[in-house]
Amino acid sequence: MADATPVDSGGAPRVSAPPPDGILRIRGGIGGLSFQFEELLAxxxxxxxxxxxxxxxxxxxxxxxxxxxxxxxxxxTSGSNAIIAVGEAGGDVGRVRSQLQRIGDDVRASYREYEYAEARNALLLRLGLRGTEYGAAPEPFALPGVRDTVEDWIATAPRSLAAMLGLPAPLAAVLESLRGPTDIRGLVREASEAPGLMFLKPSPVSVxxxxxxxxxxxxxxxxxxxxxxAVGQQAGRIEVIEVDGTGRPAWVVIIPGTQLGGTPEGANPxxxxxxxxxxxxxxASTAAAIRRALQQAGATPGDRLVAVGYSQGGIHAMNLSKDRAFLAEYDLKFVLTAGSPVGAITPxxxxxxxxxxxxxxWVPGADGEANPDTRDRVTVTLTNPLEIPPLKDFGLGPGHRLENYADGATLISTSRDSTLRDSTAALAAVVGTGGTAMVSRFTLRRDARPAVREVPAVPAPAPSPRSGKAGNQRPGPGRSPARTGAPGY
Structure with a gap:
């Protein structure tokens, strides 16, 4: 455990977050709180x-x-001494056993206290309650980052909307707690059904x-x-790298970020x-195309794989980690993302x-959920100051620049933090450290969406010359009432 209570100090086991490593703020992994909880129970x-x-x-x-x-x-004399010696030894064993049993009880009590505190904090956050009065004291004069602000705003959007509608705060909080965090997936699906936004529905993607x-x-x-x-400089491309790995073939799939330009109904996936x-x-469509690209590159079922993605590409990469069809064919071992909102994806x-x-x-917070703190999942937040670029080069903001993330990744590789060393070692264990490799670049294209057929309008009956309304004609001389199943008038 990070910063654990020293042995023989007499203090209770203590869980603490890993300290920052320069500009790197680290969550999860072997130094994360969740893993430390697991260590307590173990x-x-x-x-x-x-x-x-x-x-x-x-x-x-x-x-x-x-x-x-x-x-x-x-x-x-000797018999008594033997009996006394064995009795004293048994008593010593009993005292040690009693002390160990007490320590075990204390460890479990410590775990229960941490578990209660975490459950309480999760409930308060779900209710939208934040601040020093709820035990979330910020550093003096510290301002929330753009990512945290966006993440909180999206997560509490239902409560904010309820407040705008005039609902009492307690009722709004209860409604939000029942509904849970903002369902981004559901909102996207609902938006794709709206008139004029049908292009948001996915179409098949081909290699x-x-x-x-x-x-x-x-x-x-x-x-x-x-x-x-580099891959993202050309529209619709992904890269598949065949590496020797550590004694057996392995593959790396690299997925670029969002590529602007073209019409919303364009062919670039x-x-x-x-x-x-x-x-x-x-x-679903992009993952199927990536599977076909791997097959064409020569990957065989059961081969080990690493997925890498930036921004939008990171979402696609993490979605592979829960795609049953993909995982049934390939042994995905590691996912690396940068600037991607992936907190709601469970691998x-x-x-x-x-x-x-x-x-x-702000992009990583766009799904309204922080990345979980687990043994296998490490999140590194960069805190280095940024220069504001000219407006024409602003893009999605200076914090979203890929080169800034690459510089941060360099610091991760040279860090002495045990969590980061463990994570980078897990990556190297699959693909190695580098060298000459076969690289395949595939161009993906979104299939054209079928044209929406317009249903021809049914012409209305001609209006009556007398009344100006259809269907109200009275039979003239020599004419019979229309047979409609009702008596004519």
Whole structure:
């Protein structure tokens, strides 16, 4: 555990967040709070095992002591000394067993207190209650980052809307707690049904071109993110790299960020409509195209895989980690993202991930949910100051620049923090550190959406010359009433 209570200090086990590493603020991994909770329970279980073993030793010592009683008459002095020695040894074992049992109880009590505190904080956050009065005291003069502000705003949008509608605050909080966080996936799906936004619905994505060459590749986190930037310079491209890995073939899939330009109904699967497919439809069409690209590159079922994505590409990459069809074919081991809103995506068990965010980048907070703090999931928030670029180069903000994330990834690779070393080692264990590899660049295209057929309007009956209304004609001389199943008038 990070900053654990020193051994023999007499203090209770203490859980603490990992300290910042320069401009890197670290959550999750082996130094994360959740893993430390797991360590507490694992430690208590280990102590229980020792207690049971000591109890059996106590029973055996007592049995030996009673077995010595008949031999005390043979030599009273030595017999008595043996009985006393065995009895004292059994008593010492009993005292150690009692102390270990007390420590185990304290560890479990500590875990229950942390579990209660975390549950309370989660409930308060879900109710939209934040501030020093609820135990969330910020640093003096600290201002929330853009990412946290956007994340909180989206997460509490239902409560804010209820307040705008004039509902009492307690009722609004209760309604939000029942509904949960803002459902971005549901909102995207509802938006795609609106008139004029049908282009947000995903269409099949095809592989239309392939280019293969041999090149030296840097497989560090920084090198992989820079490759995502290079791939994103051409519309609709992804990159598949075949590497030797650590003794067996492995593959790296690199997915670029959002590519602007063109019409909303365009053929580039990574245009803004691709964000809707990623957030609202689990990247189903893009994931199927990536599977076909891997097959064409030569990947075989069961091969190990690493997925890398920047911005929108990071959402697609994380969606692969829960895609049953994809995971049934390939052994996805690691996902690396930068500047991506992926807090609402839960990967399959055993898949490691490393997420880079910047406190002044609003994009990672766009789904309204923070990345979970788990053993296999590490989130690194960059806190370095940024220069404001000219308006024409502002884009999505200085915090979202890929080069800034690549620089942060370089710091991650050189960090001595145990969590980061463990995470980068897990990546290197799959793909190695770099060298000459076969690179395939595939061009993906979104299939054209079928044209919407217009239903021809049914012409209305001609109006009556007398009344100006259809269907109110009275029969003239020599004419019979219309047969409508009702008596004519």
């Amino acid at each position: 430690g208590a279980a280990a102590l229980d095992g020792l207690v049971r073993r000591l109890q059996s030793v106590e029973v055996e010592a007592d049995a030996v002591k009673h077995a010595l009683f008949p031999y005390q008459r043979d030599s009273y 239309v071109a392939r280019e293969t060459f041999s090149a030296k590749v840097d497989l560090s986190p920084a090198g992989l993110l820079r490759r995502a930037g 990574f245009d803004p409509a691709g964000i809707a497919e990623a957030l609202g439809y689990d990247s 399959a068990p055993g898949i490691r991930s490393l997420h880079l965010e910047h406190e002044q980048d």
